[in-house]
Amino acid sequence: MIVKLLLDRKREGGELAPEEIRALVEAYTRGDVPDYQMAAFAMAVCCRGMSAAETHALTDAMQHSGECLTWPGPSADKHSTGGIGDKLSLVIQPLAASCGLSVPSLAGRGLGLTGGTVDKLESIPGYNACLSLDDFRRVVAACGVSIAAQTAEIAPADKKLYALRDVTGTVPSIPLIVGSILSKKLAEGADTLVFDVKCGSGAFMKTRADACALARALVDGAQAAGRKAAALVTAMDEPLGRTIGNALEVEEALAVLTGGNSREGRACRDLNGQDARCPSDVVDLSVELAARMVALEKGAGIDEARAACRANLANGAAYARFAEMVKLHGGDLDAFAARPRGETRVVAAQRAGFVARVDAEGIAKAAFELGAGRAKAGDAIDFAAGVTLAVARGDHVTAGQPLAELAACDRLEKLPEAERLVREAITLADEPPAPRPLILESLS
Numbered sequence: 001m002i003v004k005l006l007l008d009r010k011r012e013g014g015e016l017a018p019e020e021i022r023a024l025v026e027a028y029t030r031g032d033v034p035d036y037q038m039a040a041f042a043m044a045v046c047c048r049g050m051s052a053a054e055t056h057a058l059t060d061a062m063q064h065s066g067e068c069l070t071w072p073g074p075s076a077d078k079h080s081t082g083g084i085g086d087k088l089s090l091v092i093q094p095l096a097a098s099c100g101l102s103v104p105s106l107a108g109r110g111l112g113l114t115g116g117t118v119d120k121l122e123s124i125p126g127y128n129a130c131l132s133l134d135d136f137r138r139v140v141a142a143c144g145v146s147i148a149a150q151t152a153e154i155a156p157a158d159k160k161l162y163a164l165r166d167v168t169g170t171v172p173s174i175p176l177i178v179g180s181i182l183s184k185k186l187a188e189g190a191d192t193l194v195f196d197v198k199c200g201s202g203a204f205m206k207t208r209a210d211a212c213a214l215a216r217a218l219v220d221g222a223q224a225a226g227r228k229a230a231a232l233v234t235a236m237d238e239p240l241g242r243t244i245g246n247a248l249e250v251e252e253a254l255a256v257l258t259g260g261n262s263r264e265g266r267a268c269r270d271l272n273g274q275d276a277r278c279p280s281d282v283v284d285l286s287v288e289l290a291a292r293m294v295a296l297e298k299g300a301g302i303d304e305a306r307a308a309c310r311a312n313l314a315n316g317a318a319y320a321r322f323a324e325m326v327k328l329h330g331g332d333l334d335a336f337a338a339r340p341r342g343e344t345r346v347v348a349a350q351r352a353g354f355v356a357r358v359d360a361e362g363i364a365k366a367a368f369e370l371g372a373g374r375a376k377a378g379d380a381i382d383f384a385a386g387v388t389l390a391v392a393r394g395d396h397v398t399a400g401q402p403l404a405e406l407a408a409c410d411r412l413e414k415l416p417e418a419e420r421l422v423r424e425a426i427t428l429a430d431e432p433p434a435p436r437p438l439i440l441e442s443l444s
């Protein structure tokens with residue numbers, strides 16, 4: 001393989017053969033292709049795209065650059081492209097396990113405005129997300145579900161290539177994103193994969209067309225690799241649920257997992273005194289995604305799967321899986337309930353009106369200022385920090401009524417700036433906004 005000739009061909013819009021892509025990825029992973037040539041390859045792909053066959057070859061080569069897990073019996077996982085207030089993995093993974101699936105779920109830490117799934121779980125004192133693959137297998141075998149941090153053995157080629165893409169302006173390319181996401185999910189071994197592709201101001205994909213293209217490519221790629229797959233494209237212009245911030249989101253997930261009956265529902269209260277501990281967007285989307293995992297993997301009808309999921313939220317079966325998973329990871333939910341909550345500040349409406357917009361990105365910036373995210377790998381996170389919304393799009397408020405509550409332990413000096421950001425993110429208008437659907441597309 002002469003790498004320069006492959007780069008010449010890709011730069012001119014030509015197609016590479018699967019064996020050429022495999023050889024390139026293998027050589028890069030071994031250290032035989034330097035970063036500057038791989039960066040040129042990534043840029044050529046960004047500019048010229050890849051055929052379905054090339055994308056499949058890239059995915060396959062990255063998947064097989066490390067260990068590939070297998071699971072006995074039915075298994076499924078859900079992947080979200082990430083959004084503000086997206087705590088759905090904390091609900092969906094144990095919910096699907098409670099319906100009889102093995103749910104091996106390797107997740108990431110967040111870089112950017114808010115924490116990732118692993119950060120959220122690490123806000124539970126003692127929760128060890130860094131399991132060996134053997135311990136990961138043991139936890140899944142014992143309680144049906146484990147949410148753990150990505151390990152070095154899974155798709156090491158992606159780890160190396162993603163770090164390079166991150167600093168060379170080559171992240172936004174659908175074939176590269178598909179290769180990156182799918183190589184990890186396929187190596188994780190679940191038989192069914194369900195994708196939640198977010199679209200809007202708080203998402204990686206800003207337009208519906210881009211989000212649909214990514215969703216289609218993920219489903220096609222997973223099916224080409226022999227898995228069952230489906231995707232929803234969902235709105236991410238407003239935050240999901242009422243909480244944005246690591247421990248706050250765990251509280252909200254606990255409230256949803258217990259049908260609103262958790263002692264942890266407290267911080268998910270509607271600050272205006274209404275019962276909003278289980279925001280319907282979180283419940284409905286969790287049920288839709290988990291039901292697709294169950295329906296695809298068990299060959300059940302979607303209505304039957306939805307009914308089973310709703311029943312397992314209401315009867316405590318999903319919560320029992322979550323609590324067992326936390327225990328097996330060393331986490332302590334009693335200590336979580338008793339954790340320091342930091343200082344809080346209520347942001348009140350300065351006028352009456354309808355909530356026309358709650359800008360996801362603006363709210364995330366406020367949570368970030370308070371310490372809920374990290375600017376670079378290794379930065380510390382304040383788990384207590386974040387924003388609890390008291391209103392959602394379409395609500396009517398009177399002047400002085402709470403719009404949101406801010407919380408912080410470490411960065412109290414940032415409360416005024418966070419308040420300004422929250423005010424800017426919440427638009428009040430004289431007329432109610434037209435309703436907007438949460439689920440934009442469903443693909444299989």
Ligand code: URA
Pocket residue numbers: 162171176177178180181
């Ligand atoms: N998430 C990933 O895992 N990879 C990408 O390339 C983009 C988002």
